[in-house]
Amino acid sequence: MKLIAGLALAASVVPFAGAQTLTVDHLTQSQLIEKARDLDERAKGPDGASSKLNEYPNHFTMIALRHQDGRAEVHENYADVFFVVQGSAKLLTGGTVQDGNTVSPGEIRGKSVLNGVETTLNQGDIVHIPATVPHQILPQGGSFLYFVIKVKEK
Ligand SMILES: [Zn+2]
Numbered sequence: 001m002k003l004i005a006g007l008a009l010a011a012s013v014v015p016f017a018g019a020q021t022l023t024v025d026h027l028t029q030s031q032l033i034e035k036a037r038d039l040d041e042r043a044k045g046p047d048g049a050s051s052k053l054n055e056y057p058n059h060f061t062m063i064a065l066r067h068q069d070g071r072a073e074v075h076e077n078y079a080d081v082f083f084v085v086q087g088s089a090k091l092l093t094g095g096t097v098q099d100g101n102t103v104s105p106g107e108i109r110g111k112s113v114l115n116g117v118e119t120t121l122n123q124g125d126i127v128h129i130p131a132t133v134p135h136q137i138l139p140q141g142g143s144f145l146y147f148v149i150k151v152k153e154k
Pocket of ligand 1: 073075080135
């Protein structure tokens with residue numbers, strides 16, 4: 001009994017270590033699509049457009065829109081988790097980055113991914129890309145709207 005009481009006390013003292021907030025965030029699909037309307041003009045370039053939604057202790061969330069092929073990306077410290085809201089795209093992962101440059105600490109961009117594995121992403125799909133793995137998104141037949149979780153791995 002003493003042990004159980006001790007565990008209960010410990011649990012109540014540190015419910016979620018490191019949590020900034022206990023707010024529960026819920027976004028419906030139509031809310032995500034509404035947020036993407038603001039991105040439409042900016043999404044025409046090779047970097048597409050994105051908007052940060054929420055920030056948490058080890059991850060943050062974004063909505064991202066692309067109208068054309070993206071550049072190759074490598075994130076040294078962050079994994080990408082994508083959830084496809086609308087559209088479809090080819091995703092190239094692995095391989096090597098052609099003409100890569102460090103554009104900010106831990107962030108490499110390049111012209112394209114060479115010899116990557118090709119995956120087709122459709123609405124409703126989820127993909128996890130570990131930190132350091134090159135990737136490139138090529139929208140197919142129009143716009144590609146996706147929700148992103150950037151998870152700090154390092
Ligand atoms: Zn990325």
